[in-house]
Amino acid sequence: MNRQPHTSTREVIVANAIGEVVRELRMVDVGDYIAYIRLERLASIADLVDSAAELYFQPGTLRLGHGGEAHVAWEGPPRIVLDLELRPTGVTVYFALTLTARKASVEVNYVAFDKPAADPAENDGFLERALEHSRIRRSEPVAT
Template identity: 70%
Template structure:
């Protein structure tokens, strides 16, 4: 696949947006991921992703895509790859999240804009803006006088 020049900046935006969700996903034992993927219990995997995302994104914004992969062998650390979709209003991002013992990485496969701009930089800015609007942020209470 030919990488486009703006792919790296979009991957950074997606990685930053889902950082807290990745922390939640890491709380799940790797054996559970391996079992769900190997047994093709993708509905269970989808529930895990939904539960991890519900504290940080509006409902339906982040969800499991077509499944995942579990890379496990006798000589190394397990690595789990989840196919995920970000669907804030007006944009759809298809990407993979790879989780290993000490790292997590994002690879964006495709970004679809409902109303794309001819300038890729504008589309990247739009992606960042709609992801920010789809986030659920904790608000600080106002101090009473």
């Protein structure tokens, strides 16, 4: 697939938006991911993604896409790749989240805007605003 010049910008936008969710997903033991993927228990992975996302996004904003991959070999650490979809109002982002022992990364595969602008920078701004609007707002507890 040929990467478009604005894909890198969108990967940064997505990575920043889901950072807290990624921290939640990393709390799951890597062995569980490997087992769920190898045994094709994708509903279990979808539940993990939904549970992590519900803390930070409106329902349905972030969900498991078509599955995942577990890369496990004797000569290296495991690598989990989850196919995810972000669906804030007005845009859908299809991307892969890769989790390793030390880092996580996002690779955007496709972005579909309901009403795309001719300028990619306008679309980037729309994506950023749409993700911000889909976040759950928490009010700070009042000190007594």
